[in-house]
Amino acid sequence: MIEYRSIGKTFADGTEAVGDFSLVLPSRTTTVFVGSSGCGKTTLLRMVNRMVEPTSGQVLIDDVDVATRNKVELRRSIGYVMQHAGLLPHRKVIDNVATVLRLNGVDRKEARDRSYAVLETVGLDSSLATKYPSQLSGGQQQRVGVARGLVSDPNILLMDEPFGAVDPIVREELQTELLRLQHDLDKTIVFVTHDIDEAFLLGDQVVILKQGGVVAQVGSPAEILASPADDFVRSFVGLDKGHRKLRVEERDGVRIVVDATGKATGVLDPS
């Protein structure tokens, strides 16, 4: 369990990224921070592994304040996946994946074996293992990034817009893959995105943020759609634009679903 207690963050130049933020992220679930740029979502994520230190308040992991833990050891115990994968360009794919294991003192042989296994888990062919990151496509690099985050089997996985830089088709593939992985692995995932559809797809708990880390609404996707807290949320999730408001019409005896503009989007399953 991750808990934010009255977190505030003002950067050295005086900008307030987060005012006063409190939230509990239950274990083995995915929490998505979603909002436009400047809402403090990445800042909040990076406080979990102390890449950013709060100016006030505490972040706790299983009731232990992260500020009391050694930074480097803390980071090695948490998986981190970022935009553009953040792989080391001078190391082969397999060594990139093995990084955290090697830093944790696992011997070379075992680190390699475990890295090959996790490459398979994320759906990468082992022939890619001896290539350098620059020789892979964006989607493949991103999978390597996920593999690196998972290799030491951490309880917590931090994902900072991990699929933001890949094309829509690959993004969808990676999202599906992540859902499958999460189903099998049951990690506590903190996921940051600016894409509300991605947030609703992946999140058990979705946190919609306004500027300055102000919470607009917290809830499951269904809860947020059923009762949006205010106009900001209604517009952010697209309830004002019509494509989320669906109704059923009957055509030739089949019930089809159309949105507010009358565009057909699907067929109602008779079962």
Added chain:
Amino acid sequence: MTWFQNNTDKVLDLLLSHLWLSALPILIGFVIAVPIGWYANRHPRLRGVVLSVAGIFYTIPSLAFFLILPSIIGTGFLDPINVVIALTGYAVAIMVRSAADAFESVSPAVLDAATATGFASTGRAFTVELPLAGPVLLAGLRVVAVSTVSLVSVGALIGVNNLGSLFTEGYRTDNDAEILIGVIGIVLLALVFDGLLVLVGRVLMPWSFAQKQAGRT
């Protein structure tokens, strides 16, 4: 050509001393300049000062420097160490800028990712920053190598023997062949140093080569 055949031993001797008179400053200069460049890159305010000082240092004429040096550090006037120290100074002066640029060229996003995955700062400096700065460091070192090989010949004017001695002697005895051999020897030596450095780069940084190829497709 006949002059060369009659003086092969002498030329080889001079080549050998030219070799180590250049190799030492190149190596020592590199080892000194890299940490300075690294430090300067991390401290933007210092960076300007360090680079200016290095730039000014490089404008000191080498002959003057060779002559002043013994009185500053108390070495013998004809001691080859003067040449080594002076050329190390020039090597550092050129290399510091390259080193600062090299560390600046390392992507901040990659460094941030390395920190986030759990590299401690010392480990990150040696296993991430240094190798990633490698290609630009190598480019700088190649300039240093060629410039040093050529500067060593000035040492002949203060009586430190090397291939440059063929210039001074050839000029005195009006022997064009001897001068030409000196020029050829120095150019060849510079090419060998450069070739070796490129080779070392290929071996130590295969990733950089792979990256260029990936960029081409």
